[in-house]
């Protein structure tokens with residue numbers, strides 16, 4: 072049953088030791104400048120030693136006004152490279168592979184004064200509306216994604232992932248819930264997806280044909296005017312035709328009903344299985360599914376029944392960085408201990424980095 076889960080797979084030119092992924096997870100452990108710290112390096116080393124096939128970094132901002140909050144990692148300056156290197160060495164020494172997630176928080180950015188989006192909107196009731204981007208700004212930011220990808224490649228990351236999910240900037244452009252533009256970047260799906268496709272093209276040109284590029288995208292926004300699964304599949308087809316190496320499927324926006332927000336507490340997992348099945352049937356590149364997967368049997372079933380090609384985990388690996396090795400080597404295949412309470416966010420806000428708040432209590 073586990074043959075597929077623990078067998079190698081290729082994402083473009085990159086061979087992974089197994090089909091498990093640590094989904095991008097903001098660790099909240101960068102310093103005030105956005106540079107990797109020893110604590111962040113240590114977490115990534117533990118995850119790699121814990122057996123995961125591909126590690127995706129927490130979202131890294133490609134431009135200062137796209138920063139989502141304090142303690143977030145940066146990717147907007149060459150100085151990042153020297154701070155990334157100890158983490159990359161640690162992951163590679165442990166036999167792992169690591170991708171840098173390239174992100175811009177759009178209207179959700181930390182500093183409301185400089186927040187930008189496809190159209191003006193207020194990310195919360197006590198914030199001013201973000202400013203609508205001009206076409207020149209879109210072109211300039213496209214280049215910043217490409218510059219950040221070049222840095223990641225120079226530093227020794229094995230891949231990059233473009234963050235186009237969860238209501239961040241590229242997801243805002245894709246979504247009719249945020250994007251009310253009347254120009255080349257709004258209204259039709261072809262226009263709403265233009266920014267993402269241009270970012271992909273620019274990143275590809277910057278890193279060359281051999282370097283793996285992934286995208287994380289919503290399978291559904293779960294809002295009235297938001298991206299639908301059919302639209303997601305259409306955009307992913309275009310990305311595949313242009314040469315993307317893998318797609319990670321997620322879902323939800325911060326403005327979606329609470330049971331459909333990106334980091335759900337409720338709902339029947341795996342959350343986006345039906346969409347993954349459709350996408351996997353439509354595309355031939357690897358499809359990665361994230362959201363609510365915590366059982367060994369579920370992970371195997373998803374792969375063995377061709378719902379997806381890789382399975383991805385965020386919260387379960389906060390609680391147990393060694394979950395994959397536990398399943399693979401120890402004979403203990405009981406479910407992940409994570410109960411999806413979302414308590415792991417709390418220490419981040421206090422500047423202490425993500426941590427499972429249940430762990431210390433239940434294991435004493």
Ligand SMILES: Cc1cc2nc3c(=O)[nH]c(=O)nc-3n(C[C@H](O)[C@H](O)[C@H](O)COP(=O)(O)O)c2cc1C
Nearest residue numbers: 094095096097129130334361362363364384385386
């Ligand atoms: C603490 C925390 C930080 C997260 N940071 C990111 C991030 O930086 N980028 C991203 O795409 N998703 C992020 N996510 C969402 C996860 O990658 C994942 O999509 C979601 O948690 C569902 O997967 P799970 O049920 O395995 O946790 C974060 C989730 C958590 C709990």
